[in-house]
Amino acid sequence: MRMIDIIEKKRDGFELTKEEIDFVIQGYTNGEIPDYQMSAFAMAIYFQDMTQEERVNLTLAMVESGDQIDLSGIAGVKVDKHSTGGVGDTTTLILAPLVASVGVPVAKMSGRGLGHTGGTVDKLESIKGFRVELDSKTFNELVNKNKVAVVGQSGNLTPADKKLYGLRDVTATVDSIPLIASSIMSKKIASGADAIVLDVKTGSGAFMKDIEGAKELAQAMVQIGNGAGRKTIAVISDMNQPLGYAIGNALEVKEAIDTLQGKGPKDLQELCLTLGSRMVYLGEQAESIEEAREKLIDVMNSGKAIDTFKTFLDAQGGDVSVVDDPNKLPKAAYTFEIEAKQSGYISEITANEIGIAASILGAGRVTKESEIDLAVGLVLNKKVGEAVQKGESLVTIHSNREDVQEVVDKIYHSYTISSEKVDQNPLVYDVIY
Numbered sequence: 001m002r003m004i005d006i007i008e009k010k011r012d013g014f015e016l017t018k019e020e021i022d023f024v025i026q027g028y029t030n031g032e033i034p035d036y037q038m039s040a041f042a043m044a045i046y047f048q049d050m051t052q053e054e055r056v057n058l059t060l061a062m063v064e065s066g067d068q069i070d071l072s073g074i075a076g077v078k079v080d081k082h083s084t085g086g087v088g089d090t091t092t093l094i095l096a097p098l099v100a101s102v103g104v105p106v107a108k109m110s111g112r113g114l115g116h117t118g119g120t121v122d123k124l125e126s127i128k129g130f131r132v133e134l135d136s137k138t139f140n141e142l143v144n145k146n147k148v149a150v151v152g153q154s155g156n157l158t159p160a161d162k163k164l165y166g167l168r169d170v171t172a173t174v175d176s177i178p179l180i181a182s183s184i185m186s187k188k189i190a191s192g193a194d195a196i197v198l199d200v201k202t203g204s205g206a207f208m209k210d211i212e213g214a215k216e217l218a219q220a221m222v223q224i225g226n227g228a229g230r231k232t233i234a235v236i237s238d239m240n241q242p243l244g245y246a247i248g249n250a251l252e253v254k255e256a257i258d259t260l261q262g263k264g265p266k267d268l269q270e271l272c273l274t275l276g277s278r279m280v281y282l283g284e285q286a287e288s289i290e291e292a293r294e295k296l297i298d299v300m301n302s303g304k305a306i307d308t309f310k311t312f313l314d315a316q317g318g319d320v321s322v323v324d325d326p327n328k329l330p331k332a333a334y335t336f337e338i339e340a341k342q343s344g345y346i347s348e349i350t351a352n353e354i355g356i357a358a359s360i361l362g363a364g365r366v367t368k369e370s371e372i373d374l375a376v377g378l379v380l381n382k383k384v385g386e387a388v389q390k391g392e393s394l395v396t397i398h399s400n401r402e403d404v405q406e407v408v409d410k411i412y413h414s415y416t417i418s419s420e421k422v423d424q425n426p427l428v429y430d431v432i433y
């Protein structure tokens, strides 16, 4: 086989065989196929798209390009959850102990990563003593015993995707449904999940700005997952404003603790129930989505969910007393209130700008090497649709620096106050099976 013939075949709109796709991914991973040919190939896919079968084969080829996590030593259907990323998204921290409380094993591998705030691992590390470096034997034992454990990323998962994603980034080929969908799904499948629930965000703070694009991506990922033998469901949710109130690492841990006890922000709780009930259903711990949802509400109200969170923290060395006394979490030196300049109704909070404001404070990483300040961030006191009086606080800034002018400017810029009450966007637009 020759790479040039495969590029030409895709360029002209023909369907590639499994053997051809394997040849490309193996050759690219081991360095035999150069970046310039792979760039041309990615661009051909960008214009010609891929059939469902090609997408599944591309995904599986990337899965096979590196290590795969073996979760077969863990009893039950292992369900993973993935979000395409938003601002102030605390759902993983809540969902892991929540669904574990009703018997779904959660073997979560989580990253630090770049972003407006840290990844789930960073957030958990704001709890004193918490360790994410677990060997695979301990990890499996903990999930079998407690139904939940979180481990930091290790091993050489999907090297083909790492290399290709880097190349797409500089060749204007990121924005392609088959390439995005196979990239995301290859990582989930290599992580060993039996079933997958996807949270595909849409809106100003999301990767997919419009609903049509989000739907198309969700459908592509669900088809790949099911085609690869992993039951997959996607929820399309709103990211036109941040989720919940808190944006920041320790601040989001506190918000997660509240939500696990049924005292969290309404939108965050609702999204957790929407995603969590699908996880419980796929994990075969309920006969229907409705039954799953009721079970989750029960464990929030009975205290079982927060007890599972405590057991999980304790098992990984974390200071459990923060749950009853969140004041023990890292705390910023200063707080500032951002007051509304006029009365009216909040009509818009651009999530993206709020995210950038949080990262300016130090809540997120700018480069892979930068240090995160776990204590800092923002707490929204007003969300879209709420009434506000001039002088009332829109946002509380938690900062370790006194000069926060740039952050203040960003916050004012992201909030729009109108004289008429506006309708809120729905939280969930669609569910794709």
Ligand code: URA
Residues within 6 Å of the ligand: 165, 174, 179, 180, 181, 183, 184
């Ligand atoms: N996230 C990924 O992991 N891959 C993509 O291609 C785009 C977003």
Ligand code: CA
Residues within 6 Å of the ligand: 087, 088, 089, 090, 243, 244, 245, 246, 247, 252, 255, 268
């Ligand atoms: Ca939040």
